[in-house]
Amino acid sequence: MEKAEIIVSTSPHIKSRETVPRIMLSVIITLLPAVAFSVYLFGIYVLFMYLVSIATCLVSEYIVVKLRKRPFTLNDFSAVVTGILLVMVLPPKFPMYGVVIGAFIAIVVGKQIFGGIGYNIFNPALIGRAFLAAAYPVHITSWIAPRIGSISAVTGATPLAAMKFSGVETSLKALFLGTVGGSVGETSALLLLIGSIYLFIKRYIKWQIPVSIFVTVFVLGEIFHLINPVKYPGPIFHLLSGGLMIGALYMATDMVTSPLTGKGCVIFGAGIGFLVVIIRLFGGLPEGVMYSILFMNAFVPLINRVTRPRIFGTEAAHAK
Amino acid sequence: MGLFTFKGGVHPPYQKELSSGRAIKTAPLPKQLIVPLSQHIGAPCNPTVSVGETVKEGQVIGKSDAFVSAPIHSPVSGKIKKIEPVLHPLGKKVMSVIIDAQEDEEKAYLEPLGDDPEKLDGKAILERVRDAGIVGLGGATFPTHVKFSPPKDKKIDTLILNGCECEPYLTADHRLMLERTTDIILGARMIARILNVDRIIIAIEDNKPDAIEKVRGEASKYGIEVAVTHTKYPQGAEKMLIKAVIDREVPSGGLPMDVGTVVSNVGTAVAVCEAVRDGKPLIERVVTVTGNGVKEPSNFLARIGTPMAHLVEQAGGTTGKLGKIIMGGPMMGLAQPSLDVPVIKGTSGILLLQMENYMKVDYRACIKCSFCVRVCPVHLLPSTLSIIGEAQKWELAEKYGVNDCIECGSCAYVCPSKRPIVQLIKTTKAKLREIKAMEKK
Numbered sequence: 001m002e003k004a005e006i007i008v009s010t011s012p013h014i015k016s017r018e019t020v021p022r023i024m025l026s027v028i029i030t031l032l033p034a035v036a037f038s039v040y041l042f043g044i045y046v047l048f049m050y051l052v053s054i055a056t057c058l059v060s061e062y063i064v065v066k067l068r069k070r071p072f073t074l075n076d077f078s079a080v081v082t083g084i085l086l087v088m089v090l091p092p093k094f095p096m097y098g099v100v101i102g103a104f105i106a107i108v109v110g111k112q113i114f115g116g117i118g119y120n121i122f123n124p125a126l127i128g129r130a131f132l133a134a135a136y137p138v139h140i141t142s143w144i145a146p147r148i149g150s151i152s153a154v155t156g157a158t159p160l161a162a163m164k165f166s167g168v169e170t171s172l173k174a175l176f177l178g179t180v181g182g183s184v185g186e187t188s189a190l191l192l193l194i195g196s197i198y199l200f201i202k203r204y205i206k207w208q209i210p211v212s213i214f215v216t217v218f219v220l221g222e223i224f225h226l227i228n229p230v231k232y233p234g235p236i237f238h239l240l241s242g243g244l245m246i247g248a249l250y251m252a253t254d255m256v257t258s259p260l261t262g263k264g265c266v267i268f269g270a271g272i273g274f275l276v277v278i279i280r281l282f283g284g285l286p287e288g289v290m291y292s293i294l295f296m297n298a299f300v301p302l303i304n305r306v307t308r309p310r311i312f313g314t315e316a317a318h319a320k
Numbered sequence: 321m322g323l324f325t326f327k328g329g330v331h332p333p334y335q336k337e338l339s340s341g342r343a344i345k346t347a348p349l350p351k352q353l354i355v356p357l358s359q360h361i362g363a364p365c366n367p368t369v370s371v372g373e374t375v376k377e378g379q380v381i382g383k384s385d386a387f388v389s390a391p392i393h394s395p396v397s398g399k400i401k402k403i404e405p406v407l408h409p410l411g412k413k414v415m416s417v418i419i420d421a422q423e424d425e426e427k428a429y430l431e432p433l434g435d436d437p438e439k440l441d442g443k444a445i446l447e448r449v450r451d452a453g454i455v456g457l458g459g460a461t462f463p464t465h466v467k468f469s470p471p472k473d474k475k476i477d478t479l480i481l482n483g484c485e486c487e488p489y490l491t492a493d494h495r496l497m498l499e500r501t502t503d504i505i506l507g508a509r510m511i512a513r514i515l516n517v518d519r520i521i522i523a524i525e526d527n528k529p530d531a532i533e534k535v536r537g538e539a540s541k542y543g544i545e546v547a548v549t550h551t552k553y554p555q556g557a558e559k560m561l562i563k564a565v566i567d568r569e570v571p572s573g574g575l576p577m578d579v580g581t582v583v584s585n586v587g588t589a590v591a592v593c594e595a596v597r598d599g600k601p602l603i604e605r606v607v608t609v610t611g612n613g614v615k616e617p618s619n620f621l622a623r624i625g626t627p628m629a630h631l632v633e634q635a636g637g638t639t640g641k642l643g644k645i646i647m648g649g650p651m652m653g654l655a656q657p658s659l660d661v662p663v664i665k666g667t668s669g670i671l672l673l674q675m676e677n678y679m680k681v682d683y684r685a686c687i688k689c690s691f692c693v694r695v696c697p698v699h700l701l702p703s704t705l706s707i708i709g710e711a712q713k714w715e716l717a718e719k720y721g722v723n724d725c726i727e728c729g730s731c732a733y734v735c736p737s738k739r740p741i742v743q744l745i746k747t748t749k750a751k752l753r754e755i756k757a758m759e760k761k
Contacts, residue, residue, distance in 0.1 A: 005641075005642075005643075005675070006642060006643070006644065006645060006656075006657060006658065007643055007644050007655065007678055008644075008655040008656070008657050009644075009655055009740075009743075010655075010740060010742055010743040010746065011646075011650075011651060011652050011653055011654070011655075011727075011729050011732075011742060012650060012651045012652070012729030012732050012733050012742065013644055013646050013650040013651075013653060013655065013671075013673065014332055014333075014488070014650040014651070014673075014677070014733065015681070015732070015733055015735070015738060016330075016332070016733055016734050016735075016736075018691070018734060018735075018736040019681075019736050019737075019738070020684055020687055020736050020737055022736065023687075023689070023736055071682075073684075076684065115685075116685065117684070117685055117687060118684070118685030118686050118687045118688065118737075119685065203691075203694075204689075206690060255687050255688050255689045255690070256687050256688050257688075258688070259690075260688060260690045260693050260701055260703065260704070261690070261693060261701075304701075304704075308701060308720075309693070309699040309700075309701070310699060311572060311698060311699050311700060311721040311724050312559065312563075312569060312572070312697065312698035312699050312724065313559065313569050313570050313571045313572040313573075313574065313698070313724065314571070314572045314721075314724070
């Protein structure tokens, strides 16, 4: 027995096996079905988009961390998650230099400026995409036909754009399976749902967020659909189309940029759902998931403050 | 029947099977005992003996006139070798009586009071509890007679006996419930007599079916209820247990007596029983010696003052490369620098964990996963408190309820960023106490 090396530290003396890298790796693995499908659907170029994006994220993070002399964080895999998610919400033929710029902005502006993982207010991948949407408005709305596809392939538009601008409705089955045009990894509701099951079970995602997004979008969508079924699509269309699935399951649920309490998550999700429907139906854009999430991200500190739980043995959270 | 439970909590690996099947063994006397003069929350005792003096087993060797204190008795017959400050399991040097044990059958116990609670006077039992130096044996070591003396305006209607033993690894209470069932029940009835309550509930986690059955059999003879609680940490924390069993919430900053109840550990009930029936002061207790760093995990009946090393030797010695020595359980126990420290009244276990349990882990930034928020049994935001603690904004932490934290460690257990949340909270609390003390001046 080597007495000198006995550790004397504060309780608890045992820790669970959960670690940040483990959570991030789980997210990556559960995204793989949708990632693989996207490569099949839109071609090998998409695979290079992923690789370039991930590499750019890692290099950007490495440079900033070195410059700021902060602890090494590349091994937590969070930059990889950002790299993958960014590509999943970009159009399939997006120019490669744009991918590099988007990934760089995502990490540097979306994450590191705030202090790195844990401190950012907005979802980094969405910050990257928002920048690209502003900088390259044509590229960000240029779509290509999927390898296996439906009517929207003919028009070259996404189902949401087809609905909004031409009144053409895509079949729900195609939307569910993902054989439609759209951003790289957002098309298959089925694969995104399957992937996320594990995250739900492990409670790596705050389940209240996607559930309240789905419920809000469904209810609001149904109300408008009942008011004018010709002009407004049905609620299932809303749920399956565009970035709603990937947004609700993988973007809004980003731990760092979502509320701490269950109640807070419900408010957060309902806010996103509300904004998505409003933007889609009454805004100038066919899709609004990205802006809805970024907008609600800004409210998280406030939501956290007003949804503090009632402390055990007190009347209210602000008892003192 | 539904299990009694509370909101929050965690399920760490319990590891109770290491020692739960091992019957309590009386540990042989060590050659020398170190008996600290402070083994309880409250005023330390002054020695009543001097170096060179011969003492009898059970003789008072330290006492204090303060109300919140408990006398210390000699755990053995022997000769006082030294009285000097010695490293105490709580981390500081404390004035201690060092006794060389000698063979001597003669004991200096108190006068037995009898074994029928109905015929005993509550006041007499209470006095005996104090004279016998009994403190809460669950680990908190609050002087029991103080706990049993609620002010007149606090009406107590329920006595809850805590047999949850929710800390992983520990099995001392489990063994007591199996082997000392009648003493526990008798002790409980004596305590009820002091408090003048009719309702007694014994709470046991559902991972101890044998103990539940045994206790239920004996308890039913006296109309004592057995509440089977969900196996979940920290089920045995007083506030959580009261909430689970009788659905009352101890107010923030308050005590169980504020909601009409008193909680006592099953080990304490045994001590009360022995003090009243046999006149035996608190000079020994059951200690679980366990963990992957010990060869034969065991439960010992050990004299207070026994050096931990002696008990570990009795358990076959250490094995592997030792990483941590913990007094108590892994969730709330205190890390010890060596095995030279003695067993005190609050030593429920000695846990030895190998170094391989302590691979270097990175302390990362909080990623707001909210795992800690989900498990906090007092519904705090531990993640936020840890960030506030890092930023040293002590007053802000108070607004976020830092003083309501029971330091159960559930948050730090689940934290994927391996943040020392409990440590940050303890520091914050200490700083706030400092600030309060400064303001008073």
